[in-house]
Amino acid sequence: MFTPAARLTHTFNELTSAMTALAQYISQLADKGQVQAACFSLPPVASGDEHQAVSHIPVHTLYGNEAITGALDGFKQWFMQPNCSTKASFRLPGYLILPSQAQPQLHELIEHINHLKNQFKAQVQAAGNRDQKFALVHDALPGLITLQVYRHLVLLPHAVSRLGFTWANKQIIQKVDKDALIKQLSAARLSPPGLTDAQTWQQCVEREMYDVKRVPNTAELRLRRPVKTHPMVNVRWREEIQPRQQQVKAHLPLLLCQDEPPAITALESYPPTQVRKRRAATTKDEPLIPRLHIYRKR
Secondary structure, three states: OOOOOHHEEEHHHHHHHHHHHHHHHHHHHHHOOOOEEEEEOOOOOOOOOOOOOOOOHHHHHHHHHHHHHHHHHOOOEEOOOOOEEEEEEOOOEEEEEHHHHHHHHHHHHHHHHHHHHHHHHHHHOOOOOOOHHHHHHHHHOEEEHHHHHHOOEOOOOEEEEEEEEEOOEEEEEEOOHHHHHHHHHHHHHHOOOOOOOOHHHHHHHHHHHHHHHOOOOOOOEEEEEEEOEEEEEEEEEEEOOOOOOEEHHHHHHEEEEEEOOOEEEOOOOOOOOOOOOOOOOOOOOOOEHHHOOEEEOO
16 A cells, blocks of 8 residues: 555656656657747745845846747756755746647646646645645655645647736735634634744734734724735737636746747846836735734725
């Protein structure tokens, strides 16, 4: 009978084989001159710098065979790199455009890869608490960064008229139910973080619960969590599909199968030369629970 570590290793080996099959298929098309590609290489984040404010991100653009090689390597960039932070995940925005006739074969390859990624993630999640998951992964596959394995490859389902690469640094804003938040905090009292005194943690959480209970039931609470600056791509479909435009995370190169190339706006270095003004936030400046980024709406 397989142990959890053996099952995880087996799934990872299957995923590696599936990625090799994808790379071989794309390389065969590239050898025939049937692949257009570009990758926007970003500098790695040094260990210890992951929480530093971002003021500038230089972009180095790769085209042609260099971009194809970079994309295929980036698809399987799953392990920690020397002197690089494991808390700032690897990103490689870009695109690979293959002929339309490649769609069925490519779709089958991508579906299989993403299925194995889901299977791998499910096996990790079934391991138990955070420490048990960590032990399972790093005993079986030392140095693996699970987030980078979990990420699906994206094959766009329709022909595209435009790809517009850009930067996003918005906040996540969600409405929070007061009673649900109190239940969440109550459950958290029994799970102090590592290296935290249990009594101190319980007192901290009980104080947070007290502050939430003091808020009038008529008031609205919001989660307003900052999101690190990251690349996105605005996809505009060639066909009359609603919605006509969609925004997609540009963590890894997108895959497209179409004979007529789309118009493309390349990713420029951050900050961009033109920045759109945003309306002022509608929540109070002082958080109700700083740890959870919970604010009371005005």
